[in-house]
Amino acid sequence: xxxxxxxxxxxxxxxxxxxxxxxxxxxxxxxxxxxxxxxxxxxxxxxxxxxxxxxxxxxxxxxxxxxxxxxxxxxxxxxxxxxxxxxxxxxxxxxxxxxxxxxxxxxxxxxxxxxxxxxxxxxxxxxxxxxxxxxxxxxxxxxxxxxxxxxxxxxxxxxxxxxxxxxxxxxxxxxxxxxxxxxxxxxxxxxxxxxxxxxxxxxxxxxxxxxxxxxxxxxxxxxxxxxxxxxxxxxxxxxxxxxxxxxxxxxxxxxxxxxxxxxxxxxxxxxxxxxxxxxxxxxxxxxxxxxxxxxxxxxxxxxxxxxxxxxxxxxxxxxxxxxxxxxxxxxxxxxxxxxxxxxxxxxxxxxxxxxxxxxxxxxxxxxxxxxxxxxxxxxxxxxxxxxxxxxxxxxxxxxxxxxxxxxxxxxxxxxxx
Numbered sequence: 001x002x003x004x005x006x007x008x009x010x011x012x013x014x015x016x017x018x019x020x021x022x023x024x025x026x027x028x029x030x031x032x033x034x035x036x037x038x039x040x041x042x043x044x045x046x047x048x049x050x051x052x053x054x055x056x057x058x059x060x061x062x063x064x065x066x067x068x069x070x071x072x073x074x075x076x077x078x079x080x081x082x083x084x085x086x087x088x089x090x091x092x093x094x095x096x097x098x099x100x101x102x103x104x105x106x107x108x109x110x111x112x113x114x115x116x117x118x119x120x121x122x123x124x125x126x127x128x129x130x131x132x133x134x135x136x137x138x139x140x141x142x143x144x145x146x147x148x149x150x151x152x153x154x155x156x157x158x159x160x161x162x163x164x165x166x167x168x169x170x171x172x173x174x175x176x177x178x179x180x181x182x183x184x185x186x187x188x189x190x191x192x193x194x195x196x197x198x199x200x201x202x203x204x205x206x207x208x209x210x211x212x213x214x215x216x217x218x219x220x221x222x223x224x225x226x227x228x229x230x231x232x233x234x235x236x237x238x239x240x241x242x243x244x245x246x247x248x249x250x251x252x253x254x255x256x257x258x259x260x261x262x263x264x265x266x267x268x269x270x271x272x273x274x275x276x277x278x279x280x281x282x283x284x285x286x287x288x289x290x291x292x293x294x295x296x297x298x299x300x301x302x303x304x305x306x307x308x309x310x311x312x313x314x315x316x317x318x319x320x321x322x323x324x325x326x327x328x329x330x331x332x333x334x335x336x337x338x339x340x341x342x343x344x345x346x347x348x349x350x351x352x353x354x355x356x357x358x359x360x361x362x363x364x365x366x367x368x369x370x371x372x373x374x375x376x377x378x379x380x381x382x383x384x385x386x387x388x389x390x391x392x393x394x395x396x397x398x399x400x401x402x403x404x405x406x407x408x409x410x411x412x413x414x415x416x417x
Contacts, residue, residue, distance in 0.1 A: 017041060017061045020118065022070045025192040026078040027236040028131050033081075033098075033123040034193060034301075035067075040119045045108050052100040056108065056123065061094045070096075080104055080125045103128045109303045117193075122301050137183075137229045137250055182407055184220055184228045184398065185247035187257035187356060188213035189293070192237030194300030197262035199372045206235065208381045209258045212369060215391035216258070220398075237300040240355040247362055253407050254330060255364040256394060257356050260381050261289060262373030269377050270345030272368040273335040275327040276358060277351030278320060289368075290352035324351075326363035329405060334365060334397030341389045342370055342380070367394060 021036040042059040089095035111120040188209040190196030196205025220228035281287035331349035357364040370377035
């Protein structure tokens with residue numbers, strides 16, 4: 001049971017750890033709550049029923065103004081947390097109580113300093129029954145997928161007797177035709193605790209990638225035989241392996257990961273497309289970029305104590321030669337179309353060991369839309385019209401790829417009349 005909270009204390013002799021920052025990242029997948037401090041925080045967690053609550057006891061933590069503002073950061077739209085209460089539970093222990101909207105399976109872990117972050121205590125609030133990406137995808141597209149379309153070209157002529165006894169021709173439709181539905185997984189790079197590259201003006205890569213990904217999804221969804229799903233739909237962190245898991249749960253035909261990276265030199269410019277390499281990077285820059293992108297999980301914060309069975313299945317050490325070849329074909333088509341919109345950093349598809357591209361059975365590419373570290377390209381990336389052009393170019397490349405490489409038959413079909 002959660003005991004009564006004692007009166008709030010702003011400081012005491014037994015409390016000496018100060019929380020310098022608090023962040024809350026709500027999403028349908030889970031809500032993340034982060035406490036950042038100069039020193040590691042010792043903690044304990046308990047789950048309470050009737051009503052559902054999570055209590056976190058923080059040892060030797062002083063109540064700072066930053067902590068006092070934490071309850072204000074819980075929005076009404078948060079799917080799992082209703083409110084947060086803070087108080088002194090007993091000498092030397094500050095207690096956070098999360099009032100919940102549903103039954104949850106919390107995960108709490110600590111992260112060592114990395115990048116611009118100090119020590120972090122992370123609470124991930126997962127629902128006991130996780131949302132199913134495939135069901136959400138199907139529910140979103142059911143109305144469109146089952147909408148019959150008139151196709152006079154499929155009608156046949158049938159003789160019908162008129163009153164005069166003469167035969168006249170009357171059109172009659174064939175049975176509804178089932179066409180293959182192509183599914184594209186779009187992966188907006190970074191998110192949540194992981195901002196990605198940050199420009200000198202403070203523009204975050206994670207925001208640019210999400211905007212372009214949403215525009216690309218909207219365009220793909222307008223295609224009669226194509227549908228798209230995002231690996232993240234808001235500003236929250238998704239680990240690199242889980243991005244692949246989501247694509248596989250959707251039975252995706254392709255994965256397109258969208259990025260807008262930075263380089264140590266501000267004059268670096270141009271768009272690039274990358275595929276996976278099993279034999280090393282095609283250039284030093286590609287190797288540097290892959291290493292930087294693969295470190296995103298360290299910044300975003302992964303609970304290393306959780307052994308997810310899906311990840312084993314996703315990251316099997318299988319031969320990916322055929323998939324990589326298809327990825328290169330897709331990459332060339334997309335690169336050619338992007339070249340009509342922006343200067344190309346390299347005129348060919350590069351390869352490196354990007355973790356997000358390691359699905360053994362889904363052709364996958366990583367699109368560096370431009371360098372956010374270049375002031376001119378940053379201005380372009382923030383421009384809605386330019387984002388639209390980039391999304392249109394990526395879609396055009398995808399369509400060209402499928403024109404030459406029709407998708408294999410699968411169970412997902414669209415009903416056409």
